[in-house]
Amino acid sequence: MKLEELLLKRSENKCELCQSGEALSVYEVPPQSKSNEDNCIMICEKCLSQIENKEELDSKHWTCLSGSMWSEVPGVQVVSWRLLNRLSNESWAMDNLDMMYLDEERLEWAKSAGLENGTAAEFHKDCNGSILQAGDSIVLIKSLDVKGSTLNAKMGTVVKNIRLVENNTDQIEGKIEGQVIVILTKYTRKQGA
Template sequence: MLLEKELFARSENQCELCRSTDTLSIYEVPPETQINADTTILLCKACIDQVDKKEQLDPSHWRNLSETMWSPFAPVQVVAWRMLSRLRNESWASDSLDILYLDEETLDWAKKTGDHEQEGTVDFHQDSNGMRLVEGDTVVLIKTLDVKGSSINAKLGTVVKNIHLVHDNTEQIEGKVEGQTIVILTKYLRKG
């Protein structure tokens, strides 16, 4: 509870990156394992979802980084640098990144996750119509599929409940057909 009070006081009851006052939470800046004011920041839900790649980056949401990147607090600087790096294709973000100075220790911390090397887009599991799929969804096959290594033939219109997303491949999900767990390509299904 003391940490939360300290962060709310430090941030003046605002998200430390975008300055929103909506739904603020403590965010532990990876890969740090100690939880204290030197390793955490106060973020709004929109920032957390985009930082953690649960939602696509919205460049307009991050415009305040040009100001908040000058925070005297290292965890704020680290996340600001990472987000500016992911947004580097935006001219304003590239300009901000060019003038942002981090001391050597803070820059090393910022680079530890490798997040700065990735582009800003996030891949999600999507069905054949481009609808986003989430863990536990129900889907319908849009094509009859022969299941390799099995005598099962998954017919057009088969309903697959409670799907599991294959985390390292956004083009695949797992689901049960005729009691057997199979891997299905997302291009052959639609959200039910």
């Protein structure tokens, strides 16, 4: 039996995350060297596009993780853990994450999201280690002089709708007094975290 047929049978022709029956495909949970029924899951197009950051995370959609996180399928557990971490600014996601248990091997797999060529996954994190996402609001924990400008960003300033600087997890971009500036993540705290 082909892998796709096995997964469709196991999932009863539904997305293993949100239970949708539309536009299903096999998702290989990275990183992996050989696809099998433990490290591949059947998911819908909506879940796939949000997992792969092609679409913004819709926290209402992901409340389904409250059920899927209890799946016995290793791949579903790992993806659920990763998504709950990405949604850590939501109290329900943090509550679920606190309840969730992964053995050491699966936790290591879950934390290795984006491992390519043996390099660890990198995330933009604030001063407390909370993962920052594009569109988040942050608070400055230190007054900052903006290079090449007379602007001084005061401690406590809220910066809304941040952008992540690609290829540099120590920097984000945000608008202060109408000016887009680069801010070091170590001087930020995620609002609400």
